[in-house]
Amino acid sequence: MSKNMEKSTNKIELTRQQFENLLKLVYLGNWMVNANRDGSSENPHIEKYEAIEDYIFSFAEQFGCGEYVDGEEATKGKFYPTRLFEEETDVQKLIEEYDEETFWDELIDHLGERALFRRYSKDEIKNMSQDERFEKLCEFIDKWADEINEHGIGRLKIVKGD
Numbered sequence: 074m075s076k077n078m079e080k081s082t083n084k085i086e087l088t089r090q091q092f093e094n095l096l097k098l099v100y101l102g103n104w105m106v107n108a109n110r111d112g113s114s115e116n117p118h119i120e121k122y123e124a125i126e127d128y129i130f131s132f133a134e135q136f137g138c139g140e141y142v143d144g145e146e147a148t149k150g151k152f153y154p155t156r157l158f159e160e161e162t163d164v165q166k167l168i169e170e171y172d173e174e175t176f177w178d179e180l181i182d183h184l185g186e187r188a189l190f191r192r193y194s195k196d197e198i199k200n201m202s203q204d205e206r207f208e209k210l211c212e213f214i215d216k217w218a219d220e221i222n223e224h225g226i227g228r229l230k231i232v233k234g235d
Contacts, residue, residue, distance in 0.1 A: 092136035097164050099129045100154055104168065127152050181221055185214030 087095065103126040107118045130152035133142035141158035159165055189198070189210050198206060220228070 087136065089137045092132070093138055093141070093162075095129060096133065096138060096141060096154075096158070097162060097167075099126045100158075100164055101167060102126075104164075105171075124150075130154070177221060181214055181217045184217040185210055188213040188217070 103122045106122045110116045110118050112118050127150055130142045131144070131147065131150075133139050133152070134144070141155055141162070143153045143155050146152070154164075189206075192213075193201075193209070201209070
């Protein structure tokens with residue numbers, strides 16, 4: 074993007090409900106990017122996402138959503154969601170749904186990959202075409218998906234010495 078493009082501004086018109094939805098989207102987006110970052114030099118927050126959240130949150134009062142934003146540090150350009158925002162909107166429910174679905178998807182994918190590497194040697198896998206490897210991986214993932222969908226984690230065991 075050219076410097077001129079970065080400096081140009083546009084206006085959009087939003088209803089109160091659209092703005093509230095935008096608050097949620099910005100919050101959820103920043104949460105997804107930065108929730109697992111502790112802000113240390115090794116794992117810093119990605120500032121550009123926090124900055125856009127602060128910017129959008131700064132308009133909350135104008136849109137009648139002031140109860141959702143804590144502007145105590147507004148002079149520093151920082152805005153935070155209030156407890157009311159986190160508890161009375163659907164953002165926590167959406168995060169929980171996302172976490173739940175991601176957990177199962179990741180578990181199934183990891184178990185499928187582990188099964189592939191247990192069944193085939195590194196050389197066998199290396200000699201497979203990309204399509205063949207993907208097809209075989211999908212077979213294992215499908216088997217694990219069936220298992221998990223039918224029994225959850227009820228039949229999973231941790232075996233020592235493996």
